[in-house]
Amino acid sequence: MTELRIGVFVCNCGSNIGSIINCSELADYAKNLPNVVFAEDNLYTCSETGLTKIKNGIKEHNLNRVVVAACTPRTHEPLFRGICNEMGLNPYYFEFVNIREQCSWVHQKEIHKANLKARDLVKMGVARSARLEALEKYQVEVTSSSLVIGGGISGITAALSLAEQGFEVYLVEKKRKLGGMLNDLYRISPNYEDPSEYLQLVKKVEQQPKIILHTNSEIISIEGYIGNFYVTIKGQNKVESVEVGTIIVAVGAQVLKPVDYYNYNGKDIITHQELEKLLKENKINQKNIVMIQCVGSRIEERHYCSNICCMNALKNAIIIKERAPDTNITILYRDINTPGTKNELYYRDVRKNEVIFLRYNVNKPPVIEDGKIRVYNNSLKDDIELDYDLVVLSTPLIPNEDNKALSQMLKVPLEENGFFLEAHVKLRPVDFATDGLFVCGSAKWPVSISEAIAQAKATAAKAAIILCKPRFEVEGSTARVDTEKCVGCEVCIKICPYGAITKDDNDQVLVRNVLCKGCGLCGATCPHQAISINHFTNPQILSQINALVERE
Amino acid sequence: MAFKPKIVGFLCNWCSYAGADLAGVSRIQYPPNIRIIRLMCSGRVEPFFVFEALKQGIDGIIIMGCHPGECHYMSGNYEAEIKFNFIKKMLNFINLSDRITLKWVSASEGIRFAKVVTEFTEFIKTLGKSPIQKSKNNSDLIFSLTAMQQSMNNYRMRVLMGRKRKITEQKNVYGEKVSIDEFEELENKAIIDEYNRERISLILKKHPLSVKNLASSLDLDEKSVLDYIVWLRSKGIVDVDKIQGLTPYYISIQED
Secondary structure, eight states, X not given: OOOOOEEEEEEOTTTTTTTTSOHHHHHHHHHTSTTEEEEEEESOTTSHHHHHHHHHHHHHHTOSEEEEEESOHHHHHHHHHHHHHHTTSOGGGEEEEEOIIIIITTOTTOXXXXXXXXXXXXXXXXXXXXXXXXOOOEEEEOOSEEXXXXXXXXXXXXXXXXXXXXXXXXXXXXXXXXXXXXXXXXXXXXXXXXXXXXXXXXXXXXXXXXXXXXXXXXXXXXXXXXXXXXXXXXXXXXEEEEEESEEEEOOOOEEOOOTXXXXXXXXXXXXXXXXXXXXXXXXXXXXXXXXXXXXXXXXXXXXXXXXXXXXXXXXXXHHHHHHOTTOEXXXXXXXXXXXXXXXXXXXXXXXXXXXXXXXXXXXXXOEEETTEEEEXXXXXXXXXXXXXXXXEEXXXXXXXXXXXXXXXXXXXXXXXXXXXXXXXXXXXXXXOSSTTEEEOGXXXXXXXXXXXXXXXXXXXXXXXXXXXXXXXXXXXOOEEEOTTTOXXXXXXXXXXXXXXEXXXXXXXXXXXXXXXXXXXXXXXXXXXXXXXXXXXXXXXXXXXXXXXXXXX | OOOOOOEEEEEETXXXXXXXXXXXXXXXXXXXXXXXXXXXXXXXXXXXXXHHHHHTTOSEEEEEEOOTTOOTTSSHHHHHHHXXXXXXXXXXXXXXXXXXXXXXXXXTOHHHHHHHHHHHHHXXXXXXXXXXXXXXXXXXXXXXXXXXXXXXXXXXXXHHHHHHHHHHHSOOTTSOOOOHHXXXXXXXXXXXXXXXXXXXXXXXXXXXXXXXXXXXHHTOOHHXXXXXXXXXXXXXXXXXXXEETTEEEEEEOOOO
16 A cells, blocks of 8 residues: 555635634644645635645645645535646545634634644544545536426426527427417416417427427336436337437426315316416306415315415406406405515505405315305404305316326436425525436426426526536445445345446346435445445544544 | 533535534634534434444534435435434433434524534533543443444344335335334334344353343343343354353354
8 A cells, every 4th residue: 555645735714714723833733643744834725826835745745645624625625626636646535624614713712722623623634534545537428418398388498498509309298289388378477478479489399490399298218317318208109219418307287176175166166277268268257256265275185385376366356357347356365475576566456456355264264055155254253155156266286197107217206295306495496316307397396487487497507517518527426335245135225315226137236326426325224334435434434533532 | 621522513515514614604603612524414424433433432423414305315314313313212221312413404504503513512511521531430331332333233223224214104015004103113122132132242252151140240131131142142143152050151152
């Protein structure tokens, strides 16, 4: 084994660290740690000067491990790894010690203790660096085409955006016609746009040579990984296999048919979707119209709020009022959800427009009986009786039934209601945790058209990042199986969130590096401790614990 | 001199470590006792690490992960919680379970991070120094922790930890669904059994003992010790060393 030669670079970060931590003393302390052959402090390690000092250190002192004590690896690790790489040192031989965010900035009133902590942290980092292993990044070839599943507004937008950037797109739609739910709408809230304005996009799709359209088609299998997905599409007359680099899920959602609610009959008790159709056909002339909100949503079996129905009901109420101002419209609601700057103003306008709002209690919901609606009013502490000629129910968007099958093909999770679950609510809102897979629109959650379009464009942008390069680089910090120790019990296969562990033809467990994210679940679980996690191995972590308790 | 607890924090890279960074960026002050070890996911925390840290005299251990449903790796934090509860149940035997905690902190919760660390540090101060450090006479504790550490490394415990979530949430290979209560009944029994078996095999590495000796030194009844011995013999872990009078003495025959 080659002799360990560790170099430690302590950053003052101007006065951010230097005003609390005595960095030159810390560097002197580091010099006396095992295997450290060089240590110095500098004003800004990330500056050109600082980086040159690391380069010189590596060259002059023949360093084979580099430790930087500075800010957080979450922002600066790639920079310093890059410098190591430039100097011919494997980037995984770099170790970061956080003495700013997690020391100097948070212990400003306990300077002595902060200095002791910084020493401990450096000691732990040096110990860990001694056990670091060189790793290789994996390169995968990328097929520069994409699959978009779903031909509603989200899918159309994503497909057009990618095609206009020059990528080939396979757009797969279950139904005969593109446009999804837009086809059923009369007007769009809150600006009363005609959906046909948006349906112009369908023509654009049909004329776009880069988009290969598969209507009346469904996906029957998906294999592979980022850059190399193999997808089988079943059309009416033929089955076709295509190869794509990324996949965008834009399958949308469906409207709940309220068969068990409020004597729904599709005639004088209908849904808003059916109302839109009647509005289109100009068949609304009823005198007394009652709308009921939250039918089948925000209840025990379906907790969520469907997000779009309040605005939709308000819009339909206004349309009816404008056509026939003497129509009596009453909206029975639990809460009105009109967030944002425009929607709330819109709601206020509707209230001014002689639409009556009556709040009902979820525990005493309205009852339709003998041609009348009775609703308990909490302020009056009594029932109110309403006449009706037409009742319109606001039912939520619910997940498609085939979400489950698709999620299993893609090996991505669904959330508790059956919608697709993104990688991270805030940080990765249109990504799946698996590389190369994205989600937008109501497949994820009921959204308005403007939200759907924004998300669709986001997925296209993210997919393009991958598609525009011939190769994709995958992290080297993955799991590896010790085939001597492995007994093939498959606990790891079942616990891996990415389906990255499989058995080969000889029944040998193997990790597919391209799919592995290095989370370490399998390693911490393997009953025979046959899996180690690159860059976070047991010896590396134990060395940090041991360094901390060592007496000087 | 005032007690300055040493606390180790195992933090996941994506939520809690980012939360710690945010506490820094926001200059929120908290006690300087914690030493953070960054991992990719809280699910990476090997029970082994926790026992090792306790054996080394660390006063408190805090594991932090993403909030339920927000794990960067989808299910890692749920698995971390399962492992944490196994560890906690074991540590209950020697009254050390208060010294470890599991908290969810998101990347946007710098204030919460500082609060959690402050509260835990204060709490550890009220507990005082780790009993491992407190007295030189700590070989019994080290012995128990070693037995726990090893039992958490054994096949049965790891399969129980690794399969708990899927088995109780989905169906097993026979299409049966095991309720969480049923599973935990099994789990609790396994924790006791595996801990005792490891203690017996550890103690028998030092010198041969009879069932009676074992029962008194491990504070167990003779019937259960005998049951454990029968099991350990069947697995080739212990064997009869000698017979004195009518009493067999057992010894561990397992190689390290």
